[in-house]
Amino acid sequence: MADIAPTTLPPRPQAPLLDADFLARLEQLEIISRKIHAARNKGERQSRRKGESAEFADYRNYVSGDDIRHIDWNIYARLDRLFLKLFLEEEELNVSFLLDVSGSMDSGEPQKARYAKRVAAALAYIGLCNYDRVNLYAYAESVVASRNGLRSRRNLPQLLKFLEDAPLGGGSNFVAAARQFALRHTQKGVCVVISDLFDKHGFQQGLPFLLGRNLDVYVLQVLSPQEMEPELAGDLKLVDVEDEDVAEVTISKPLLAKYKANLQAYCESIRDYCNQRGISYLLTATTHPFEQLVLTYLRARGLVR
Amino acid sequence: MTFLSPMTGLLFAGIAIPLLLLLYFLKLRRQERRVSSTFLWKKAVQDLQVNAPFQKLRRNLLLFLQLLLLAAVLLGLAEPVANFSRTPEKRIVVMIDRSASMKTREADGRSRLEHAQDAAVDFVRDLPDHSSAMVLSFGAVPTVVCTFTDDKRRLERLIRGIEPTDEPSLIGEALPLAIAYSTNLVDIPGVGGSSGAGSSVPEAAMQGAADIEFFSDGRIADADRQYVTRGNLRFYRVGATADNVGITAFDVRRDFERPGIISVFVQVENFGAQPVKTDVGISLDGKPLPGPGSIREVQLGPAARDKGASPGGSEGEEPAGTVAEALPPAQNVIFEFAHEAGGMIQVEVHRDDAMKVDNFAQAPIDPPRQVRILGVSDRASMRVFIEKAMRAFEIQDYRLMGTEEYDNAPDGDIAQGGRSAYDLVILDGHDTDRLAPGNYLFFGGVPKVEGVSLGDLVEGEPIIFGREDHPLMRNVAYEGIFISKWRKLELPEHAVSLLEGSDSVLMAALTDPGHRYVIGSFDLLESNWPIKEAFPIFLQNAIGYLASGGLIETKRMIRPGDTISATVPAEATTATITRPDGGIDERPARPGTILSYARTKDAGVYRVAFDDPAQTSETYAANLLDANESRIAPNERFTVGSENVEAVRAETRVNEPLWPWAAGMALVLLIVEWWIYNRRVMI
Known part of the structure; x- marks a missing residue:
């Protein structure tokens, strides 16, 4: 009988999603949104809208009906004209994470799901530190778990628990998940999608749901080294971990070359799609140090500052 | 193409092909691996298949290759042979010439007979299954090597076992025998071997005549006197060499007038296309004769172009017109020496050519002694004639007696040691059966032996024919002889007529074991012959030919x-x-x-x-002494009866085994399969 690779990996010691040193470094960062959002609640984030914060922005002439509390009386005394003091609005930012927890994420060495959770945890913690409203959605065939409205760093344990407890398995259907997310989550903000994007239903069709909500979308594609450089040989029966689909292949040099070319073309098609729609796209391998990813690459991409 | 072992191939095919298919279905068990997604793999596979030609075929290309490989191996096992010749008939008589000329060494050092055996063996191997063949070898007499059988290995073994002879090529007995076998399928027990198990003789007997496959160099002395009544005769020519010098005539005589002198006549003939200069030597009891005359140099011109000879017989370009070519191809050499004792004379042509057997001739000689002649006649005038003749030839030891005295004489008077006491007995008008082994000359009477009798009386007829080439009739001018009457001679078939009338024989020579007779069915005194010069010449010939047995036993010189x-x-x-x-x-x-x-x-x-x-x-x-055999240039054709028999290609008949090609094909297929497997272009 031929060898059958184990369907599940043996339990391995789980490192904490975030360690203390890294948390300290994350606290200095904040998540940036390139769009102006009308948040329901006041937040600590300075908005480009004029509002009621302590920070002066501009003057304008008084018109009837304006709040007289904002009239600058010193100016009136000097010029005898009514001017209204304008202050920068301070508002909260919605930071949402769509985290792929399908069966395909439960593969790779290092595991893709773990890597994705750590990235999500890091970015969410940045949001918590900046009093952003952090929303977490785990999806497979659909949204399987969500946690909304986390704010301030005291919610960090809940954040980590949610991520740790997110169930792995099942098929992947980003379109359905994006639709559900868009229905539930009407507020604008930043949406970070973390997935391997191996979605047989078509990944691209899901993104318009997010763009329709005027979200600032970031797509982070996580692949394992086994997917990028397969180390397979011989006559194999490849079984899809999500839907048990089978592909019988005889591994050969041309076939491997063709696979890599297809993978590259697939990734490039996603990147092109994202670029055309103002979506930030980043491909990373699970072997890439995620601290560096967060502190360097995402910073370079403008997601954090 | 035919198969030597078709059953083996079929047997293995029956086992191996189902086994291969079974193994093919069982063999590919893929290892299972779980991957995050298969869609990229499937896409890669599809891309490769789209780019690959003959996808349907390639799906099972390895199987096809394996089936082809197996087919090639099975083909090899069936021992295919390429048979580029015609399809032979089902019953074949193989005739193989084993005469002296078949001993000729060809350029490759092998004899013509070996070449003929190769060609015959190839021919037998080419025969379709269930064909039967018989083998007949012939020189002067035929030998049934093998009667009809379909056992090819036995045929091959017996063909290889044929031994060469120094006999002349005569098909006078062989061809009728072959025809008889092919039509009646005679089975002679103990000759070569009877038809073995598996012989298809009964069916063959119902199918008419077999074809005759004739392996020879085409030098058949009596071919034109034969004819093929049934079946076809196909001639496979073997041999190419033509260069040969041989002794074609040889005679040793003691002059009965000078018995101590021995004369040796040798005729040497060149059969090659080039002029030849060679030595002819004589030796006695293995030692060269003393004196310079024991070796003679002869110069021989090229042989006349034989219109039937093969192109290979010309051996080179046309000879230029030189003095040497003007020489005749045959020369006579005469050795004469005194020798009072017996011994063995040997003449040798000192030349290394393709045919050795005709370079020698030997003759046993006895010590000289006086010729003893007995005359038997009741007539005084005849006795006078005989006595005068004896005196004329200086024969001292002769005796005359009457017919009654001859018949009543004691055995010791006329016979000694089981033979006639006289070298020649001349009988006049006396029929007798008292004939001890010896030589007899009859006038007006016949020996009382089987097949000889006197028939009707013939009167007043001239002599129409005299056999001038016979030693007895040499220089005898028979045209001037008139014989008033004679009795028609009734003779056995092997008698040779010497004088003939319009429809009757009046004088003949007859040789039976131990006896030689010359019979004249006329009374000498009723002719003008005794008073003609022709009579003493005839008597001298008769004494030389018949009575010289006392001098040189020419009957002890035979042909193979x-x-x-x-x-x-x-x-x-x-x-x-x-x-x-x-x-x-x-x-x-x-x-x-x-x-x-x-x-x-x-x-x-x-x-x-x-x-x-x-x-x-x-x-x-x-001794061979056969110009026909010595002319070794093979014939492209010869005539049997009125039909020309053209040579078919004996040398090109090859039974080429094809199994190495099948094995090579299998190897190539194996390599291709290995390459495809390693390239993994077949998904």
């Missing part, structure tokens, strides 16, 4: 294949014959009878020794 006839001396019970190859045969002998020995296929000296108290022994020499 002839029968040796020796008179068994008194008290002898066994004869021991020593052959030229050193082999010894023993034969029972009865005193007073003639011992016949026919195993004389080789040229050389045969010694017959008896176990009588006197230890009598006689020596015989078998």
